[in-house]
Amino acid sequence: MSATEIKFSGFGGQGVILAGIIFGRAASIYDNKFATLTQSFGPEARGSACSAQLIVSEDQVLYPYVTRPQILMAMSQEAFNKFLPETTDDATVIIEEELVKATGLKPGMKLYGIPATRIAEELGRKMILNIVMVGFFTAVTGLVGYESAREAVKDSVPQGTEVMNLKAFDRGYQYGKELK
């Protein structure tokens, strides 16, 4: 059974949960894998480090919670600091590189950084940084197909914002491809 545990994290308002939803939708609807998304609710989710947890698998996901993420996406320093210790020793760590200073990585870990906020600002809307991150994430992890992720973005963003969001996705994706 091959299951991948992923944690999407950042601070509230960055679109962390939506990033998780897009990726889960891409995996389950467009790539026909099993994907289970959970998120923290309540006081523990109200702080400055919020997260969505996603398990992507070839088989049905039985245990619903992420225990040791193999992939961590961090869009804030606090989220990075909080969730890095949970990850596996060979985890893939994906950061917003102007918001997160990645320290304390283990030797087996792989780090990928992107100035997503700056790219989003160049595109005219700072709030689409999460979609830039999703594009980047798609490119560096290869966990879901490019088309699948793109379709999932289209399904998940407010009507009328598709063009801008897809542009953000493609910029993130390109940046990731060049880095790889």
Place this chain on the structure above:
Amino acid sequence: MKADPKGVMTGAHFLDGDHACCEGALAAGCRFVAGYPITPSTEVVERIAARFPAVGGMFIQMEDEIASSIAIQGAVWAGAKAMTVTSGPGFSLMMEHIGLAAMLETPCVFVNVQRGGPSTGLPTLPGQADMMQARWGSHGDYEVIAFCPNSPQECFDLTIEAFNMAEIYRVPVMLMLDECVGHMTEKVVIPEADAIEIAERRFTGAKPGEYLPYETNGNWVPPMVKAGDGHYFHMTGLTHDERGYPVMNAEAQEKCVHRIVNKIRENADAIVRLREAEIEDADVVVVSYGITSRVALKAISMAQAEGIKVGHMRLVTAWPFPENRIRRLADQGKAFVMPELNYGQMYLELERVVQGRTRSLLVPHGGGTVHDPEVIYRKIKEAVQ
């Protein structure tokens, strides 16, 4: 009858269990919901408030759960299919009117997205500790039907089933989610409307003045009327005769209670839904429901990897309890292990049926998260020792 396409969001979606429950209600033909938002069920009514008006339905945010649980019954007698949605503390407030729904034989659905309790407990975290309350919470003798979905897909499918069962047996049907299933997001496939089977309400053919609301003509379940169709009759929570009028004697009571209990008990085998795997040559059967059934599968595969013969029985319906099936398995000498997110509720039913003939072990959990599969696995090993 097939579902009304207006309410059916055909396609593959990525939905949480709460939202899937709303879509199930729409597909089932539910057009009235009254509720008072409470975590972790709020997302159900949020979506209902957004979706229902577009299909000619109505959502009312009531002053509390007591009002919600009676408003839906008014809507049902006006001809609608209706449900209310809550979690433990709200469910407690609804108990009186669950009894009224049983007594008046009002077909309706109560959704309880279970969180940790007692009292306000753990609003944002899972529990399965309202299972006995769902069965026995109101006073007096009555029976209910309860479903326990274990995925967002089943939140959709079983909400439809719940409405169908409510109509067929004219009982309050409990849809017992847990916070984990309610807040978990997965793929949900919604079929075409004409692939969804809907149980229609059975209305009387009697003319106004001739209708006897509780005349059964040898059937378990009498037909209904719609308010406004010209039928006048009395509705009361008091023990009543065929006309619906109060009658205060033991004979009328016997007739009343006998039927509202036995229409379920005598049809239990037709109502009970189980999913079983590898039970036939199993030495141990793990019995579970809701989110716990998924975690149990993980424990079962750990035990099977060691050569232990373990089967799985999942209670898709918790009430009525599958007595006949469990009894047969106990007769075959199989042991039982039952994990649940409480300190032993459905387990008491298991013990009642097994009657000590084989080993039955509880894997209790106070709630707040799900079981560690390792703990269930150890109990499976203990059961075969």
